[in-house]
Amino acid sequence: MFELIQSQKNSSLKLIIAQSQIVDGNMSFARGDADEVIKNRNMFLGRYGLKLENLIAPHLVHGNNCELVDSSSKSRGAYTLDDAIPDTDALITDDPGLTLAVTTADCLPVFIWDEELTRVGIAHAGWKGLADGVLKKTVRKLKDVHDGNLYNVHAHIGVGIGKCCYTVDTDRLKRFFGLGLCHIHDREGEAVHLDLKEIARLQMKREGLREENITIEDECTKCGGNYPSFRRMGDEFFTDIAIITLQEIE
Numbered sequence: 001m002f003e004l005i006q007s008q009k010n011s012s013l014k015l016i017i018a019q020s021q022i023v024d025g026n027m028s029f030a031r032g033d034a035d036e037v038i039k040n041r042n043m044f045l046g047r048y049g050l051k052l053e054n055l056i057a058p059h060l061v062h063g064n065n066c067e068l069v070d071s072s073s074k075s076r077g078a079y080t081l082d083d084a085i086p087d088t089d090a091l092i093t094d095d096p097g098l099t100l101a102v103t104t105a106d107c108l109p110v111f112i113w114d115e116e117l118t119r120v121g122i123a124h125a126g127w128k129g130l131a132d133g134v135l136k137k138t139v140r141k142l143k144d145v146h147d148g149n150l151y152n153v154h155a156h157i158g159v160g161i162g163k164c165c166y167t168v169d170t171d172r173l174k175r176f177f178g179l180g181l182c183h184i185h186d187r188e189g190e191a192v193h194l195d196l197k198e199i200a201r202l203q204m205k206r207e208g209l210r211e212e213n214i215t216i217e218d219e220c221t222k223c224g225g226n227y228p229s230f231r232r233m234g235d236e237f238f239t240d241i242a243i244i245t246l247q248e249i250e
């Protein structure tokens with residue numbers, strides 16, 4: 001998945017959104033050799049003309065914390081997990097040139113930006129983070145720094161596990177019913193298929209994003225075969241990296 005979005009409302013910047021695939025290799029310091037992760041990240045970013053030193057990544061905990069970051073945090077989480085933004089699953093910045101990143105392997109990467117290209121955000125959203133409101137917090141934080149106007153805010157839900165493959169117990173489903181969400185699952189005999197992408201969409205819509213400004217990648221990490229998947233790969237799983245950045249147009 002790769003998108004380059006050029007805004008009619010800002011001719012000096014371009015928006016880049018990308019998510020690595022299995023062929024790009026492991027992108028998580030928690031899942032393997034650090035030198036290889038750095039090499040893989042450099043290769044992947046280089047394809048879009050980006051540098052690893054400008055990347056910022058959080059230490060993901062499946063929580064709901066969203067941090068506003070600027071160039072003073074440049075490189076944190078880029079070369080090691082040790083200096084990653086702690087206990088955080090979502091980042092926002094209004095600094096062009098910085099690349100925000102999260103790693104996923106079935107969880108959803110959610111990209112968010114405004115049409116004027118004044119700021120961008122990224123969230124790592126699995127079932128726990130969604131239940132705890134990681135997207136609500138991310139959208140609200142973006143709104144805080146955006147004068148409360150979400151009319152021009154867009155979100156893209158990246159490749160993650162689909163309803164086709166995401167079977168859960170009823171307790172997990174009830175957790176979302178408890179949040180007032182419906183039409184978020186299918187039943188197949190005893191099995192409950194939960195639709196995380198639809199949950200993400202509904203939650204952002206509820207926070208005020210316009211329906212037509214939310215787009216979704218249909219591909220499933222588990223059965224699609226192109227992206228790393230915890231549920232498919234088991235103990236051998238590794239992660240992709242999802243990035244969002246604003247870059248000056250030369």
Ligand SMILES: [Zn+2]
Nearest residue numbers: 164165220223
């Ligand atoms: Zn699937």
